[in-house]
Amino acid sequence: xxxxxxxxxxxxxxxxxxxxxxxxxxxxxxxxxxxxxxxxxxxxxxxxxxxxxxxxxxxxxxxxxxxxxxxxxxxxxxxxxxxxxxxxxxxxxxxxxxxxxxxxxxxxxxxxxxxxxxxxxxxxxxxxxxxxxxxxxxxxxxxxxxxxxxxxxxxxxxxxxxxxxxxxxxxxxxxxxxxxxxxxxxxxxxxxxxxxxxxxxxxxxxxxxxxxxxxxxxxxxxxxxxxxxxx
Amino acid sequence: xxxxxxxxxxxxxxxxxxxxxxxxxxxxxxxxxxxxxxxxxxxxxxxxxxxxxxxxxxxxxxxxxxxxxxxxxxxxxxxxxxxxxxxxxxxxxxxxxxxxxxxxxxxxxxxxxxxxxxxxxxxxxxxxxxxxxxxxxxxxxxxxxxxxxxxxxxxxxxxxxxxxxxxxxxxxxxxxxxxxxxxxxxxxxxxxxxxxxxxxxxxxxxxxxxxxxxxxxxxxxxxxxxxxxxxxxxxxxxxxxxxxxxxxxxxxxxxxxxxxxxxxxxxxxxxxxxxxxxxxxxxxxxxxxxxxxx
Numbered sequence: 001x002x003x004x005x006x007x008x009x010x011x012x013x014x015x016x017x018x019x020x021x022x023x024x025x026x027x028x029x030x031x032x033x034x035x036x037x038x039x040x041x042x043x044x045x046x047x048x049x050x051x052x053x054x055x056x057x058x059x060x061x062x063x064x065x066x067x068x069x070x071x072x073x074x075x076x077x078x079x080x081x082x083x084x085x086x087x088x089x090x091x092x093x094x095x096x097x098x099x100x101x102x103x104x105x106x107x108x109x110x111x112x113x114x115x116x117x118x119x120x121x122x123x124x125x126x127x128x129x130x131x132x133x134x135x136x137x138x139x140x141x142x143x144x145x146x147x148x149x150x151x152x153x154x155x156x157x158x159x160x161x162x163x164x165x166x167x168x169x170x171x172x173x174x175x176x177x178x179x180x181x182x183x184x185x186x187x188x189x190x191x192x193x194x195x196x197x198x199x200x201x202x203x204x205x206x207x208x209x210x211x212x213x214x215x216x217x218x219x220x221x222x223x224x225x226x227x228x229x230x231x
Numbered sequence: 232x233x234x235x236x237x238x239x240x241x242x243x244x245x246x247x248x249x250x251x252x253x254x255x256x257x258x259x260x261x262x263x264x265x266x267x268x269x270x271x272x273x274x275x276x277x278x279x280x281x282x283x284x285x286x287x288x289x290x291x292x293x294x295x296x297x298x299x300x301x302x303x304x305x306x307x308x309x310x311x312x313x314x315x316x317x318x319x320x321x322x323x324x325x326x327x328x329x330x331x332x333x334x335x336x337x338x339x340x341x342x343x344x345x346x347x348x349x350x351x352x353x354x355x356x357x358x359x360x361x362x363x364x365x366x367x368x369x370x371x372x373x374x375x376x377x378x379x380x381x382x383x384x385x386x387x388x389x390x391x392x393x394x395x396x397x398x399x400x401x402x403x404x405x406x407x408x409x410x411x412x413x414x415x416x417x418x419x420x421x422x423x424x425x426x427x428x429x430x431x432x433x434x435x436x437x438x439x440x441x442x443x444x445x446x447x448x449x450x451x452x453x454x455x456x457x458x459x460x461x462x463x464x465x466x467x468x469x470x471x472x473x474x475x476x477x478x479x480x481x482x483x484x485x486x487x488x489x490x491x492x493x494x495x496x497x498x499x500x501x502x503x504x505x506x507x508x509x510x511x512x513x514x515x516x517x518x519x520x521x522x523x524x525x
Binding site for chain 2: 079
């Protein structure tokens, strides 16, 4: 699924400019790091793509959908082709690991047998099958993020948006999470990951898009976290 | 089919996860619907009693000597709200009087000529129609005098109007109370599941799929509460009627089983409808706000 963002500006209440004339495109199967300081516009850009935020100006085309003109009823169907991973996991604490993953498929009306099979397969893939009957508070941060990723990809989305997925994790666990995201990307899913983690960006080389004050100031394939490293 | 199973499962989860709240709602709804049903029974019984009394209310119009009785009857029949007009000739009136006087009927023979006038005995549909009919009769040239229980008719009419208004008042209060109770219960359930709702909407669940368990919860609570109230009310009513009928046999209480069953069905139907309306309002606005982009 292609993503094309043309001249997008987002001004929040109080004249806070979160994005300022952003042009960004990502093709199917790409892995893109969004880097930049806090408040640079990374999260807003991800939320524009998930249509949680509507641009004040500009056009957003994702897989043929014009997000500014999207009909109310099309939103659910559009979001079924997106996976979203948050820094704070946002798992449902009263459900087990298996139920957290399965309820996404249930919401799509997938038959129970298929729900069991697909949830099991995805939990195996992220290495959480053995924890399937535990509830989120009984898991470590890394395990919770694995479950959150499983939930995001169980519906086989074309695009995975990850907002600081390693922000609350130790370096080793962060490593494992990015390896997992890389393997998901290798199977054809476009991954767009906002991060502050310099080590990860440098260790797992992909395209790097840097934002500052709502503008894209760097866009490099196989880039490093900081622009001046090779200078 | 799968979706329906998930929705039902989620509905029961919602009810049992907050079972204390659900129980409280059931009691509140039952109390409200009990009040609603009781006021309906009061109104139905009042109408039943009034109907019986009204059925016996007649207006007597005495005609001037020499008036055409049949012509007057035809004229009265053209008035509205008339149930029956009986033409009574002077001879028939005399026979009635004799029958009523019994042994003392001999007295009448002393008078010689029959002094009784021709008369019309008129029955109307409702007590409220008596006064207007009497006015029209008085205006007829053939009519000498009109006799009717005017005071009673007007009192019955006023009582009927009062009971009708009281029932409407109770109905409005009960409906508002039921909607508020159901609305708040569902709203609390919505807030307790707000994280879940947000995640579901973010991953592509339709608004209908997210809203339906809450709506079904409201409908189920409304239906169960109303059914409980209807059963209690109808059981209590039949016991109370037996006691009242034994102590006040002159009053004719409503004992129509079909009508009472219909009242029960109406109460349960109202419970379902109010549950649906209250929960729909409670959840839909929240979901609309949740999916609205910033």
